Amino acid sequence: MTTRERPRAPLSKERVLAAAVALADAGGVEALSMRKIAHELGVVPMALYKHVQNKDELLDGMVDAVVGEIDPPGGGTDWKAIVRGRVLSARRVLLRHPWASRVIEERTRARPDPTPAVMTYMDSMIGVFRAGGFSIDLTHHAMHVMGSRLLGFSQELFEDSGPADAPPPPPELAERFPHIAELVMGISHDHGSVVGPGCDDQVEFEFALDLVLDGLDRLRDQAGRVASSSSSRT
Amino acid sequence: MTTRERPRAPLSKERVLAAAVALADAGGVEALSMRKIAHELGVVPMALYKHVQNKDELLDGMVDAVVGEIDPPGGGTDWKAIVRGRVLSARRVLLRHPWASRVIEERTRARPDPTPAVMTYMDSMIGVFRAGGFSIDLTHHAMHVMGSRLLGFSQELFEDSGPADAPPPPPELAERFPHIAELVMGISHDHGSVVGPGCDDQVEFEFALDLVLDGLDRLRDQAGRVASSSSSRT
DNA sequence: GGACAACGGTGTACGCCGTACACCTGTCAG
């Protein structure tokens, strides 16, 4: 109804990308088709190709838009707090666009060079590590670790647990997989007193994140101690 | 030429899966189609549907086959060594079938319960942690961490680095992304004396893996110390 | 031996997909 007497708002790459992102948010990326985007915009499919080379470039544009939503690094001197905040911001964005992490990973794996927003993201993240006293090599490692943490968080392995929807856990399964059964039964008696969903993904994410951050911190201290105990300080 | 006078080897779910895995290994999962599998088997596409419900079930079967290739946990008492060996075995398998990690992740994210081989894999992994003295909750966390590490390793972010194929790094890029530039120039002057590919993915993987394992070990010790310093020992 | 069902492979057809290509139309520069 929005496009009634007006002939139509003029298409543009931005409008195409926005429609594509909205559609992917709503129905998943596999339900995304040029035809549906076009329909959503009240236009014939081929019209999109005046603004986007092909579906691949469209996906790149969508990734760029999403990555651009991640907050820039906050100020301060504590590298760990900055990285933590940034990664959590990235996570919030990726939860808003659940299709994005898979698409980012696919494209990162196969593309000659990452999309500009990804480059910007990486550059500023590297800057935070360097400013935090990390050597180049350690920064390099850290980026790899953070990258896999940022992108590939595989939640929902145990979604069927929790007291609400679990039927009496079928006993022959418990027999075949005793360790899984024990774990499902015994989770989270202490660490939050929330009896709720049995497996808080946010808690898991932050647990893993802190694990990594603490490990990196220890390595950085260690490297610093070795360097200052040998010869110079640079 | 193999199927000459013989009418044809009789199809079976195993043969279908094997053909599908081979095809995916060769051309990537996006080049995999029921029609191509059928052609490969010298059969009409619809014939496959006598052995597989649909493409989704076929992908599940492929995942199961691949996960089944992962070595069972080795013996010994050092949980860290066992986990390390197992994860590296998983990694070898996933490198053999580069399409697999993505497919596993997609399906793990959306499926009611994981495929049987994945269940078996998880169960024995949980067993290793439990035998290694991990509490149930800590095992739970550890599984999440291992899961994301096993599946989502995002290699190749810097594939264009390395002295071999890098043209003179375009200077206006270095200006826009100074940190990236510094990192690309400065990587790996020490940690292997290999001047080679500039970014050894295996090294990165093991670095992250050990980071996580060390962190988990520290947490386990810590939990044990707290428990024995409070009341009982169970 | 003959009826019959089940199994496994076939052929045709439908609706979806991405997109090449030729076409039209409105706008604006010269």
Add this chain to the structure above:
DNA sequence: CTGACAGGTGTACGGCGTACACCGTTGTCC
């Protein structure tokens, strides 16, 4: 007025997953 050009259209092609009706072979039971 003319012509170029940007942006939207229509048609068409090849590929996809798979529903559905079909058929030959094979084994079972009377």
